[in-house]
Amino acid sequence: MSINRPVATALAAALCLLTAACGSSSSDDKASDETTEAAASKSGYPVTLDNCGHKETFQKAPSRVVVMNGASVAEVSTLLALGLGDKIVANQQGYGMSEVPGRAAAIKQLPTGNIKLNEAYDIPREAMLGLRPDLVLSVTTYGFDQKNGFATRDQLKQVGANSYVSPQGCDDDPSRMTIADSYRLLRDMGNVFNVSDRAAKLIAASEKNIATVSAKVKVEKKPKVMVLFSNMSMGSNDFSSVLANGIVNDILARSGGANAFADTTKATFADLSKEKVAATDVDAVVVISYNDPDPAAYAKKLLKEFPQWPAAKNNTYVTLSDSMYLGPSNDLAVEKVAKMLHPDAL
Template sequence: MSRSFRPRVVRLAAGLAALALVAACGSGEDPDTTAAAATAPAGGFPVTVESCGHEATFDKAPGRVVLGWGTSIRTLEALGVADRVTGYVSGSNVGLPDGFTAKEVSPDFQPAREAVLAAAPDLFLANDENQVSGEEGTATVADLDGRAYVLGNYCLKNPAPATIDVVYQDVRNLGAIFGVPDKADAVVADLTRRVTAAAARRRSAPQAKVALVQIYDGKVYALSGSYYNAILQGAGMTNVFAGIGENFAEVSAEQVLTSAPDGLFVAYDEPNGDAAAVQAARSAFAATPAVRNGTVFGINNAEISGGGVNIVALIEQTAGQLYGS
């Protein structure tokens, strides 16, 4: 995603843009959905982590980090290691955080191998395995001497986990990579608390049925897997398109109408695109309970795409919008 959807879906939606069951009351991890496991001896380094079937071993904490998506820096900020970021890709499509001054390595979501290698990262923090697959001229994990990590376990061959557990595991794995495991545990504890509090905003109300969609070029897409589902479930909502079996899929306006969602969340990409996205959804789905009740809200794709702690912030946002503070 230079993309309309998350950058990581570029292989399915490159022409659409210059576009997790949540542990709402605990942080227990399902071994079937855990993104990757970090292992390290008691003394610290070397540490080995795995993502998308690739093992990466670090003898020391990375000092030069290239981000596959700019807003991923928020997770490194939470761990106290954002100062290690020296570059990013696909920055022209993202509203970068204030004070983020690292060099743009490439404007392309799938950056050229030469550009990435010239940046000399000792960690490439990928948004999507596409960025380190060797496809479309990108570098491979081998080109990077194995020093790549794919956030969200968003892999080419396997569906990405659709629960908040993948966020917790990413934080722990990054804590291991940077030699701050205790800090990572503290961050996960805080994130877990925040998710529990967000889900509790529902109080005794029935669990709302909601849809997360994007309208692009006159077509409607249900955003239903990976982080999309994690956000909705974490906020104590039922995703009407959870059974669609894909991270996103084109659906008809009629499918949205017949699902009769109590709430609609509309993804947008352009800065300040919230109002336009909401208005488009109100027009397209005027007969839904969500439009009649005024429960149509925008959600920023750039924040979703960054993964990590952004997902918990979006859980809080969506729960507050639909259930109140």
């Protein structure tokens, strides 16, 4: 079943903004700007973050949080995982499903602020200021770009609102993203809301789960895995939503696998022809759903289209959603992918 055109277009536009293939670039110097500085008194405040070159100082825990879209659920899922859902006054994120029981429903129940979104499927400046936020979360710096009709970080500061760009969002390029960035997002939000103990427990549990799985699937020859969004077109070729770099590669490595298309580009997404895909040995497929109610149907169709793949001969695929990208649940993706690749080891 295909995603409706507006939703598909929104995701394609938003994800395009996150890729080097769409003109973004990154550097180690800029990445260092995302390091977190936390200075807190016994009460936990003030807390200061150095975020994409902006000093953001929090005198108390935010109580009116706005979560921008950006084709992500990392930010809203992180807040929910930390027990901070009641702080959200408007959320525009949602994948429609989740590996965490109850999370998709919890996200759906959050207030949206009754905002009329702009052409970028996000919150325009005047509507944002009308929400009276004290913290605005954006996936990348694009969410604070005045040229695209958004409130800038300086404009938000003028009305008493802090702002935050998620890890690797300073350069709008998640091609270098790893699971450590998910932990950094948790730590930052833990510090901002004075719940760093909760963040530490979540991180420790995730690290333990991943280490346990990884220890069981250490193999010399790692199966080659194709990772892509279902029913999504983002480029000129038949397969333009194939993930080649970024956090998925970290997840695959810890699951005892490797990305079959990692060498096709340095960008996050590969824009591949049908011939290139057909000529590649694919041992397994991971289909990521973005508001697609039946990603398994897409996976089965894909395997039928390429019967020569080992993945097709063995019917080796798994459908996932939020756990495969930035967010608090990467350990679930590691476990599910590892079970697909190495069923006898787990």
